[in-house]
Amino acid sequence: MSPSVSADTPPPHAALAAVPLLSGLGDGRLREVWDATVRRRHLAGQVLRRAGAPATHLLLLLRGTVAATGHTAAGRTVGHGAWTGPRALDKVAVIDGLGHTATLTAVTACDVAALPRDRFLALTDDAATVRAHVLRTLAGEARRQQARFAATATLPAEARLAAWLLAEAARRSDLTIPMPGTGTQQDLAELLGVSRITVNRALACLRRDGLIAPAGRGAVRVLAPELLRLRGA
Secondary structure (H helix, E strand, O other): OOOOOHHHOOOHHHHHHHOHHHOOOOHHHHHHHHHHOEEEEEOOOOEEEOOOOOOOEEEEEEEOEEEEEEEOOOOOEEEEEEEEOOEEEOHHHHHHOOOOOOEEEEOOOEEEEEEEHHHHHHHHHHOHHHHHHHHHHHHHHHHHHHHHHHHHHHOOHHHHHHHHHHHHHHOOOOOEEEOOOOOOHHHHHHHHOOOHHHHHHHHHHHHHOOOEEEOOOOEEEEOOHHHHHHHOO
């Protein structure tokens, strides 16, 4: 009889261990969480949830990239960022029950496990590691939002762009930075809170001064981080 390959294949619920929110749970608890989820694959361009819709489930992004966007009272689209799995999405909306804070759209094909809100809240109450992670996440989000508000209110577009490029470069092993979302200047403009024309001009200025260079479709390479840091001040 030929040997079974199933012994070397991780069980489906093992995928949850890679989600930072759940990484401190034991195998038995992960299995319980997995059994409580509804799994779905979303194709690129599909909307997972719309801003304001009831957050009835915590979305656990296992694979793929999701972008978050919102709209101002004037109808302008504002980008909040893009996230690649594994990670939990929009935990705040699930905790406060006031509806999703942004529209979540699949940038690439995504595998998502949706955990009912009541099961997530019970897990937060029962599991110290989950509770600690949630508190750290909320504190970090508050700090980032405060910094972003200050930047939007006080920095010119070129400085915002320089600061974003430097922050992205610090998170990567090289200095090649892909544009957010679907990789367009419009997505970057929404993230920075400016128009696409303004972003185009700021990119052109940084290229002209030798601080960045094109790096293929939808990406730029930072050439002089130390000088770019001066532009972001």
